[in-house]
Amino acid sequence: MSRPDISTPSAYGLEELNREATIGGQGTCVDRAIPQIDMSDYENRKAEITDALWDAATQVGFFQVLNHGIAEADVDAAFSAAWNFFDLPMAQKEHYLRKVGSNAGWEYRAQVRPSTGTPDNKESYQITMSGMDNIWPDEAILPGFQERMCRFERQNWKLGMKILSCFAVRLGFDADFFTHNHDPASAHYQSTLRLIHYMSMENATDADFEFWRAGAHSDFDCLTLLHQRPGQGGLQVCPGKDADNPAWTDVPPVRGAVTCNIGDMLMRWSDDRLKSTLHRVRMPRRDEYLGPRLSLPFFCQANRDAIIQGPEKKYEPITAQAYLDERIRANYTPRA
Numbered sequence: 001m002s003r004p005d006i007s008t009p010s011a012y013g014l015e016e017l018n019r020e021a022t023i024g025g026q027g028t029c030v031d032r033a034i035p036q037i038d039m040s041d042y043e044n045r046k047a048e049i050t051d052a053l054w055d056a057a058t059q060v061g062f063f064q065v066l067n068h069g070i071a072e073a074d075v076d077a078a079f080s081a082a083w084n085f086f087d088l089p090m091a092q093k094e095h096y097l098r099k100v101g102s103n104a105g106w107e108y109r110a111q112v113r114p115s116t117g118t119p120d121n122k123e124s125y126q127i128t129m130s131g132m133d134n135i136w137p138d139e140a141i142l143p144g145f146q147e148r149m150c151r152f153e154r155q156n157w158k159l160g161m162k163i164l165s166c167f168a169v170r171l172g173f174d175a176d177f178f179t180h181n182h183d184p185a186s187a188h189y190q191s192t193l194r195l196i197h198y199m200s201m202e203n204a205t206d207a208d209f210e211f212w213r214a215g216a217h218s219d220f221d222c223l224t225l226l227h228q229r230p231g232q233g234g235l236q237v238c239p240g241k242d243a244d245n246p247a248w249t250d251v252p253p254v255r256g257a258v259t260c261n262i263g264d265m266l267m268r269w270s271d272d273r274l275k276s277t278l279h280r281v282r283m284p285r286r287d288e289y290l291g292p293r294l295s296l297p298f299f300c301q302a303n304r305d306a307i308i309q310g311p312e313k314k315y316e317p318i319t320a321q322a323y324l325d326e327r328i329r330a331n332y333t334p335r336a
């Protein structure tokens with residue numbers, strides 16, 4: 001893999017991308033506590049949950065939720081269906097290729113992060129309900145896959161909307177403000193469930209270990225819900241408030257926990273009160289588990305026609321479509 005010149009970070013139109021272009025190095029590592037928030041009895045405990053979420057999101061920008069309502073059996077089933085997909089022959093997966101400019105379909109080592117200028121060592125399949133024509137594997141190829149993924153997508157959406165409702169109230173919006181702006185019944189719906197397979201490093205060369213499974217970035221969305229497998233670590237985060245001088249913290253997968261982070265869309269929408277989190281997936285060390293790593297993030301991305309502007313109007317209004325298009329372009333067009 002060659003490294004394109006990434007010495008011109010100011011080339012991007014969005015401030016978020018210019019920041020991202022400067023954080024591709026190894027940096028330093030530091031232990032930090034990861035806030036854990038109990039979501040049980042949500043309706044009755046909403047005020048208490050809101051306080052905990054607000055503290056975590058304004059001070060750190062990432063946290064784990066427990067008792068979140070998605071059954072472990074459904075998480076396990078989604079991981080095993082994801083593996084069945086990645087196990088298909090390459091020629092079969094090519095039928096489901098991501099179309100240019102779209103956030104749906106399969107890509108293989110195609111995502112080049114502005115921070116690193118090199119492709120992430122992964123393949124992924126993105127499920128964005130409004131863009132799935134002709135890119136679902138059919139029943140004969142992967143029985144039950146579509147149904148399983150639609151169910152998991154909706155479970156994640158529900159959890160995402162519960163968390164976003166807490167933020168909405170604190171920001172001074174109606175409780176269902178973000179639910180309306182992520183309405184799955186709309187043709188403009190663009191939230192995305194992503195299945196990711198980071199390749200096994202068992203037979204890799206020393207040079208391969210110099211790259212990233214996922215280069216440092218912040219997410220494009222409002223909120224990300226990330227499912228990980230115990231034993232398949234590598235995620236590292238840097239709290240939003242420390243982004244100018246990144247020091248990275250390992251987030252080991254915890255069974256039953258969903259790791260959440262604030263994305264740049266919500267940072268804008270909150271006039272920067274809620275902090276988006278830089279994160280990355282490092283290569284395993286030689287003495288760690290070297291096999292394949294799967295993860296399942298769900299990205300709460302506001303509907304294309306949503307207008308993103310905070311109560312204090314700190315940023316010019318921008319539609320969620322224009323915002324996402326710019327981020328997708330920056331991630332899939334390698335710079336010369």
Ligand SMILES: O=C(O)CCC(=O)C(=O)O
Binds near residue numbers: 194196226235280
């Ligand atoms: O795989 C992971 O643990 C993180 C993935 C991620 O950050 C992303 O796809 O945006």
Ligand SMILES: [Fe+2]
Binds near residue numbers: 218
């Ligand atoms: Fe991410």
